[in-house]
Amino acid sequence: MSSPSSPTRGRPARLDQARTVQTALDLLDESGLDALTMRRLADALGVQAGALYRYFATKQDLLTAMAERMVGGVAGAGLAGDGDWSESVACLARALRTALLAHRDGARVFAGTHSTGPNTLGFSDSLVGVLREAGFSDDEAARALYAVANFTVGHTLEEQAAVPPQGEEPTDAGKLGEAVRAGMYPHLAATLPVLTSTDFTAHFEFGLRLLLDGLGAVEQ
Amino acid sequence: MSSPSSPTRGRPARLDQARTVQTALDLLDESGLDALTMRRLADALGVQAGALYRYFATKQDLLTAMAERMVGGVAGAGLAGDGDWSESVACLARALRTALLAHRDGARVFAGTHSTGPNTLGFSDSLVGVLREAGFSDDEAARALYAVANFTVGHTLEEQAAVPPQGEEPTDAGKLGEAVRAGMYPHLAATLPVLTSTDFTAHFEFGLRLLLDGLGAVEQ
């Protein structure tokens, strides 16, 4: 309740958790995760690197706070639609993907951390709640959460890796094309246009539909 | 065909790509991805760090070769079962998960790279092939590959993060328990036993079933 920031009377601290996380997210968007170092972040905050350790015990803790902040508001997406559990779950999954896409390397940051903050737990509680209230068992609801969340994060990880934010060529679809045209992989060759398509929203919606239809079958 | 390893007559090179990748995988299993540095790998190979760069232009290239090696043989899993596309796809997904689980941090290595080698492309071609031959369209087959692969990798990423290989407490289920018992999150509280269950195979099979049932609905 009063760790490093009680209402003190000395000169106000230049740093606090909220401003540090915000600046870290700005730096992430500008330069990407690989360029987000404690020293560069300290520079952006006008401070020495060591000072950050009064607010975050490790860099991993900072990344966790960033992930938690990124998914703020996502839990509320479960209230859309009018009582259709399938649409509510879809909205939650879409909101999670959108929140991760909103920051460069957002999925990598999220996948690399395990926040137990209110935004992250609120999302999980919301999704599990929608399914329990729709009549699914506790086991089914919890496992559906795993399936939807893991698919969404895994998908967004691929999406952000495949579509580099600005400059450099997408080095990936290119090498895939070469390799596939080399001869083997007849099935990949036939489906190359879809595989290298950048319409990731369509890919995402397809996978999400599979999961929801599968859940509909569980419901009987 | 003859870059750094022609059949020369001088003293044989101490290094080659295959031995380097194998030693790197051994080191990964012993110490984990964070401890896998070019210097430590060089040490294990009895060589200086700089020497590795004759065989791999960057550390990322080495990691890609490791990922490619990890999924060797996975493509063959599509031949199991007797013509049931659903069982073939399930076998491919299970084989991928098993291959990633076979190495410490295997999913992290795989998710962080994008191999276009024969093992990785063979897996994709195999899965797409099973579906195309079962009558799915090219679009459906390609998108199903995305869905199954992203779910499997996302799931295994979580699994390996949740179950620390040997020592240290699972710091994760613990903090989740605290936070959930604090009051809010009634739905998480009700499903806590399932959420903190370590039966990841059951979780995986549930999600996989959803995807396959969803695909069955597409088939009509």
Next chain:
DNA sequence: ACCTGAACACCGTTCAAGT
């Protein structure tokens, strides 16, 4: 041709000392 030795430009983290 292959590897060493040494350097370059960094990292995350700690901690006495200042204010």
Next chain:
DNA sequence: ACCTGAACACCGTTCAAGT
């Protein structure tokens, strides 16, 4: 109480020089 300065123990990568 909060931050600086400086250090510790590392990183990935490059490249002249040796053999």
